[in-house]
Amino acid sequence: MKAEQRKNEGHQSSRGSSADGLKSLRKAIRVLECFSLQEPRLPLSEIARRAELPLSTAHRILATLRGAGIVEQEGDRDLYRLGLKLFELGGMVLANLELHREALPFIEELSRESGETVHLGVFDGSRVVSIEKMDSPRGLASQVTIGKGAPAYCTAVGKALLAFQPEAAVDHVCRLGLKRYTPQTIADPKGLRKEIERIRTSGYAVDDREHQPDVRCVAAPIRNYTGNVIASMSVSGPATRIPKEQIPAFAARVREVAAKLSARLGYKGRQ
Template identity: 45%
Template sequence: MSIEEPASAERRMDEKSRIQSIGKMREILGCFSTVDRHLSLAEIASRAGLPRPTAHRMVSSLREIGFIEQNARNGSYSLGIGLFELGSLALANMDLLREAKPYMDRLSRLAGESAHLGVFNGYQVIVVEREEPGDRPTRGLQPSEASPAYCTGVGKATLAFQRPEVIARVIDGGLKPYTNKTITKAEALKEDLAAIRKRGYAIDDCEHEIWVRCVAAPIRNASGAVFAALSVTGAADRMTDKKLSDLAPLVVQTADTISRQIGFQPQG
């Protein structure tokens, strides 16, 4: 039986320690959300399941690389700009963004309205791309803008296909009324999401912005999970009921095409 050399054993221990540290840092970053933007060290330690000294050491390391920031007034912590910069780079290199752009451009030109691409982050939808049909002034969501999942087209098109606990979490976060058409009752929202699942697309009827209507469809990844959505958005006076109805099949078809381009394979 051979005895492992001390240097080799030490390297393996160092590698194991680094992996464990990365895992702990990931747990700490996962403590934050759009609802819990600011946390104390005690809250971080409790949520991450770490001893307070360990949590403090990890938080200090994350602060050094800009992934966490500390409020000088009350000592609370929040996610840092370094994560935003890294996330923006990741989004720019996503297969979704590369594959979707030409289809979004075509959809926008055919519809004569703007097309939005949004990615669900577990609470909200982040708009990662927007295409315009021409020189028309832009209205509505802009790239990198976060939008509510319960009252926008891209938001509802993704939220409708999430697990019940994810839908419950969004509802528990509050259904703020952005307009007089925003759905603010949990049961009414659940009924709307059920209708979206049945017909395959979502409608935003001036629910987030009073002058905007849109139709949106879900995008699936290679495993079949809905993680993003595509919409056609326009001014309410142009987006009539008939136009929304006419555009819905085109939006669904485009979203399905993008899904297949990034690896989704429908069954049957």
């Protein structure tokens, strides 16, 4: 009886903590919404008034946001402004919007020519996130959906990104653990690093039934005007429709389309 009571109290405590966290988040958003182009700098008292918060609460929220670089305080003055971290995050959003807009014609081209599912993905630090997907008219039960993360180490669209990240990113992925999804998954760091070297040399990545049984995928990196790999594009389909002997042909076409998109984004090629 006591154990059950403690269990219920624990659940209530957990629910209470979640509710408190959401309330704090809503308050922080209200604080950020106080700023505008017309009034980019505000004193604490005005922020508290606009956000309808006690001075102490507004001050505590501003201190947390300042620690994260989201809000900045002008020296010792009682004036606050939005921080560079928001500019950085906003720049990422704008970059992805531009990438998405420029990539659509190439995704459609690759989808039309291959008849298979095409993905456009970006790297989020340890996983690959699909930001666009065009399904095959012939059907494919892909587990990768737009906006959702997938393992970078066992998907072609992920490996094409991971291979061109700093070594620290590869180390981070390995430290998080390499879960085995199928018997073909590369689940040891040494094997993954060998695969990454192959991708860097060949310029394309292959997922040979490593993430989903009986699904093959071929991907190539996409570069921006600086030469940095910012995304990858892939073609995936049932292994019966992408047999091993046809992987080089699929890879050549994916690389060609990825190179065209890279050029559209300003990449001039290796100098």
